Amino acid sequence: MPTEKGADRGECVLDDRKLAVLRAIVEDYVSTNEPVGSKALVDRHNLDVSPATIRNDMAVLEEQGYIVQPHTSAGRIPTDKGYRLFVDRLSAIRPFSSAERRAIETFLAGAYDLDDVVMRTVRLLAQLTRQVAVVQYPSLSKSAIRHVELVPLTETRLLLVLITDTGRVEQRVVELPASYDEDSVTQLRAVLNACLDGRQLPDVASIVAELPERVEPRERANAAAVFSVILETLVARHDEKIVVGGASNLTAADFSRGLREVLEALEEQVVLMRLLGELDDQAVVTVKIGAENDVFGLRSTSVVAAGYGSADRPLAKLGVVGPTRMDYPTAMGAVRAVARYTGQILAES
Amino acid sequence: MPTEKGADRGECVLDDRKLAVLRAIVEDYVSTNEPVGSKALVDRHNLDVSPATIRNDMAVLEEQGYIVQPHTSAGRIPTDKGYRLFVDRLSAIRPFSSAERRAIETFLAGAYDLDDVVMRTVRLLAQLTRQVAVVQYPSLSKSAIRHVELVPLTETRLLLVLITDTGRVEQRVVELPASYDEDSVTQLRAVLNACLDGRQLPDVASIVAELPERVEPRERANAAAVFSVILETLVARHDEKIVVGGASNLTAADFSRGLREVLEALEEQVVLMRLLGELDDQAVVTVKIGAENDVFGLRSTSVVAAGYGSADRPLAKLGVVGPTRMDYPTAMGAVRAVARYTGQILAES
């Protein structure tokens, strides 16, 4: 009797029907936003057993922590643990129809620079999922330098512009200790481009460290200022940039009073970075449910996210944030599809 | 009897006490968020008359449309018209203490590029006013070109980078009709910089129109592609960029169900552009109250905004959006102060 043996473990002993019940509860609750009772279940899904049977199953599911009732004599709603099981074993990513895919593709294809790609992506994702969308700019640490430019501003000031192969353009003002002449700037620019062009950003630090040798001694002070700004730019917290969109979707799913916390969390780039940073890099789409996000203010939300970029070269992450009561299959489908196409678009340019 | 004569006009006949009453009502309502009654007024402010007198005054104010009662037997709350009068004649911009000004200054001074300045400005403004802050990037049409750069991407693709004297960096990918060689790019770059450097952007269109003549015939096709992208970039709707921050402050001032509309409006760059576009360019700080904003979704909000940039050269606008029930003097003070310092910071760089 394997069932009895497993009984004290308390897990994994859910038979097929109980799983079906859980799935049904999740689906119904997600679509109606109301606790679902045994009666409603049997006739909406065609489980051919009586409500009483379902009730027994539900009692077990509740005992094991997959569902709860908000108050006695109400239906059940899934717990974080219940959603987790649902996502892991009871559902599949909803694939998008070819029409939808084409729509996504054409919408993104119209973009003409990196900012535009990111903006369109965030809008698209928010619209497809009716949730808040979060898109990270291609990570600097995954990019290579494509060009370095120095633009004279004043006697002792240069504008340093770093262009990466992912289309990011970083700019910084450099204050020089001394004035410079045209030639020295031209020379420095040439050195920089010669040495840095095509290099991965994480490698740049060590390369820059050796550059001073290649500059004429009397120019070293100025050059050093430029070099240090380059290094700063690469390590700055400014490093990773995140865009959020679709915040108005939060009002639909009534967070009642948690809304403030959620909005605040979404405005903190740092918090979002941590959120995305915790994701599994391997999986196609990762889902974090409720309290699994140990980020204050987002404990009552779920995050569905994926990395984007070509397969061999993940660039950054994007995803959606919404109530735990979320249509996971669709959200996962949307995130996966958008990640794919965004990655594709960026790979082309 | 001048009073009687003016009576049928219905305006402008408010004596000093009635104005004081209106001011008191606005102030109390703003701070308590509750309809204010005659009794509460007399003891909170030291008007030395009886409640009955105040009631008479309030009746007049209501008749003239400056205040209303949300329901019979409640206190009064100001109307848009009431706030308007308050802002125009009953209050003054609250000047900031020198400590506050210093805090603003140091907070902004830490910024190291345009994006950072804008981000800091928006955060600062949101925090100072506890409202939603809106900051427009320096308008392209007010900027001059400082440098043009062409970066080779592939055989038939260039990255065009436009840098303006306000620190904006616009980038676009240019698809060339034919492949190019190093020299032709170098030459084109030189021509562009020679002709465009220092020019005001609105003038660029006409200058670019004459450029083809200065390019060797066999390069014209490629050059034309570059030129047309330059022109597109300048006129694109992408033209003006706006950043919003502090959305979580909206939850404090309970918009109840208007919140969704407000959030939606704030996510539409276009809507915000129109909002700021309608502002008076002359005034130091302009205030739009409630229905004065003919933007759907923001009819129940007020906007306090100002242009920033040096006096002789307005760059763009910034401001806050909040409920009509807003502390106008403080908001105006904050907007004015922040606009000043942000303008100053940008002028320096």
Add this chain to the structure above:
DNA sequence: ACTTGGCACTCGGGAGCGCTGAGTGCCAGG
């Protein structure tokens, strides 16, 4: 002519109450 106290009136909103219906748990029989 304005101010004032008095007075009757209004009505939003909170407290108390009872009902209903959805939903449950348990049990005894198939």
Add this chain to the structure above:
DNA sequence: CCTGGCACTCAGCGCTCCCGAGTGCCAAGT
């Protein structure tokens, strides 16, 4: 192990009632 039956629970809704803040009006006072 499933099922129908039964007693129980309780959130939410609608109802009434009442309180008190606030008003408008009026007649008397300055």
